[in-house]
Amino acid sequence: MTTMASFIYSWRFTFMFMAIMVRTVFAMPIYRPSPWAQAYATFYGDETASETMGGACGFGNLITNGYGTDTAALSSTLFNNGFACGTCYQIRCTRAKQCYNTFTTVTATNLCPPNWSKDSNAGGWCNPPRVHFDMSKPAFMKIADWKAGIVPVYYRRVPCIRNGGVRFSFQGNGYWLLVYVMNIGGGGDIASMWVKGSKTGWISMSHNWGASYQAFATLGGQSLSFKMTSYTSKETIIAWDAAPPNWQVGLTYKANINFH
Known part of the structure; x- marks a missing residue:
């Protein structure tokens, strides 16, 4: 491949990558103010x-x-x-x-x-x-x-403007995980939530009350990830490895991702 051909190929690849990124950004659900x-x-x-x-x-x-x-x-x-x-x-x-x-x-x-x-x-x-x-x-x-x-x-x-990522406050026991979800940006709300242990697939969590979601599963000794969908914007995000394998009930764990 000639130098000129290499330059054209590289330029086209860069342009396509930037176009994909632009489409991704603008396709991202963003919660906007409602009428008064x-x-x-x-x-x-x-x-x-x-x-x-x-x-x-x-x-x-x-x-x-x-x-x-x-x-x-x-x-x-x-x-x-x-x-x-x-x-x-x-x-x-x-x-x-x-x-x-x-x-x-x-x-x-x-x-x-x-x-x-x-x-x-x-x-x-x-x-x-x-x-x-x-x-x-x-x-x-x-x-x-x-x-x-x-x-x-x-x-x-x-929109809710929050500093940092979503926070997960753990309650429950070894067979029942109850999670209070806090510091939610964007629409500020959660419609659906799933938990995934490092040794499991995605487990659907049911709405308990308020801002809490529960899973009846044995998840001790596993790092935990959470998938959440906003009630209002329908945006879905995944907080990978939000809690370490030695997570404990009574503690709060912070993710590095939030809604927009």
Whole structure:
């Protein structure tokens, strides 16, 4: 092959490779903001946000697990049986004199349960089919005077911006693996999840509650990989060898990959 022919061949190969890469990047599912919609917002707890720790999603200590105090409990209409855990929302107060001219972004970490003893417009704020955010007090104070108690808001789903990869908090025992999935980027949610031991194929995990998924399998002594599909964007990612062979219940393991 002549020098000129080699150059043309090399150039064509480089061009084809770059074209493939461009198509791959642009084909990648990316979660985008939703249209603005109307709802109402209240707050619970005090300025320390200590009462927001834990919650129905199972995220535990929201400070140490990276969610901070900008969080909210969702009415069951939004909570979607826990599939909305980890989703992110921009919220701004509107049509009330106590509103501030600003907005904040919160992560869904809890459920605001119905209160059937009260009317939906007089205390039963989270009764279906109402769309309601019961925010942490620090988050509420960014959009309105806390003395207002309840304010009308505009909200929209937005991509979750997370530092680092997905985190897996292990519970269960030698025959039952329960995993709380945290720090999810993109849509912030999980629809389906699988686990693979270094000596097994892919094992489907069932949704337990909140942000937890379970597998009834003996996986001790194996490195574990996880395959996850986003509920919203349908993007699927694989966290290879996210946990080492000597993984333990009670510990949290970090992957090097996240949703977009």
